[in-house]
Amino acid sequence: MATTIIDVAKEANVSPSTVSRVIANNPRISERTKQKVREVMDRLDYHPNFQARNLAAKSTKTIGVIMASSSVLAFQNPFFPEVLRGICSAAHASKYGMYLSTGETEEEIFDEVVSMTQGRRVDGIILLYSKVKDRTMDYLQSIDFPFVVVGRPFENEASVTYVDNDNTAIAAEVVDYLLSLGHQDIAFVGGDINYVVSRDRLAGYQQALETAGIPFQQAYYLQDSTVNEDGASAIDALFHLPNRPTALIAHDDLTAYEIISILERKEINVPTDISIISFNNHVLSQHLRPPLTSVDIQIYDLGLEATECLLNKMDDPKLPATHRIIGAKIITRESCARRGID
Structure with a gap:
């Protein structure tokens, strides 16, 4: 009780x-x-029931938004303000407010979600990430609480409502684009493999290489955490390989910015010495020198569609799970060039 x-x-x-x-x-x-x-x-593990404090109210008119890390770290990545802009747009149209998670650790975030749901502080939740064996997602499913995921779930995909890009297909398309420019030695700097988006993009990269008859080389694969922690050494290792890469795919624009900065200090020219392409198409990418070729994953639409799915789910809890795939396209700029051409 x-x-x-x-x-x-x-x-x-x-x-x-x-x-x-x-x-x-x-x-x-x-x-x-x-x-x-x-x-x-x-x-006593007591959670105040804010809804019960106003018996006339049928809902809190509030949506919970959960980020994978603390808000302080998350807002350093331009992805989050843009996806929140889409969420706010749809929420405001339906007169809903937003409750943003503030936990610093995975444990704190989980505890906050438990408090949100047991205390009825929100009517539904949007998870802005999809993680391997995520405790929070498992909990929300176990209590049958309305939630939507921005990202493809690692497990129980059919029973979870989510909005995502086809990250496997778009990563393969990126490889094909570089192949069309004559590149075959293509490095890949991926994200944290504990997140499904990182796994899907790596899978797309590997599949495209296999289709082209190019063997996957472990030496060409780095994680963005390696670049962030010791980028100079990681780039040095790539450029001292017997067949050093002529092109590189970065997990997101922030990682690409860091790599280009390192290359500039080493007097390695983009795109003459190496072509670079990334994901997210942040507004700053067009102002970089050189302007960065990037995949526009329609971040605003991811947030907008996720909120609309959640509003539908809150209106009718019996609705079956829906899966919406948002289109993505390569925005070509000056950071990629045909192999051997300035």
């Missing part, structure tokens, strides 16, 4: 109204009392 506000009041030896004021952070309640009540709430 769920813990009630009366249980908390009894355990803390205060009145239920005092507990309610502590939840609301009323300045009339002393810090000592607040601390005592909050300790009891934690011990």
Whole structure:
């Protein structure tokens, strides 16, 4: 049986109204009392039911948005402001607000989602990532809470509503584009392999090479964390291979920016010495020197479509899971050139 506000009041030896004021952070309640009540709430695993505090309300009119990492780190990546812009646009049209996760660790994010759902702080949740064996996604499925994923689920794909690009196909298309320019020695700097998007793009890269009769070389494959931690050494290793790559695919534009900066310091020219292409097509990419060829994955539309799917799911919980694939296209600029041509 769920813990009630009366249980908390009894355990803390205060009145239920005092507990309610502590939840609301009323300045009339002393810090000592607040601390005592909050300790009891934690011990009894009590989550305030904000919906129940207003019996007239049929919903919170709020959508929870969960990022894979802390908001401080996430907003360093232009992907998140743009996908949030799409979410806000659809939410605002339906008069919904947004509750953004603030947890710093995977454990904190999970605890926050539990609090959101058990406390009825939100009517539905959008996960802005898809991770291998994700505890949060498993939990949301287990309690049958309305949620949508931006990204293809690692497991139970058929039963989860999600919005994504066809990352395997678009990565293969990127390889084919470089092949059409005469490149065969193509390096790949992928993302964290614990995320499905990274796995799908790596799979597309490998499949396209296989189709072209080019063997996959482990030495050509790096993770973006390696570049971020010790980029100069990683790039040195690539350029000291017997057959050094003439083209490189980066997991996202931020990784490409870092690689180009390293190359510039080493006096390696893009695209004369190596062609570079990446994903996400951030607005800054067209202003880079040279302007960066990048895949436009329609980030705004990912957020917009995910929110519309969630609103539909909240309106009718019996709706079957839907899967929406957002188109993506290569935006050609000056960072890629035909092999051997300036």
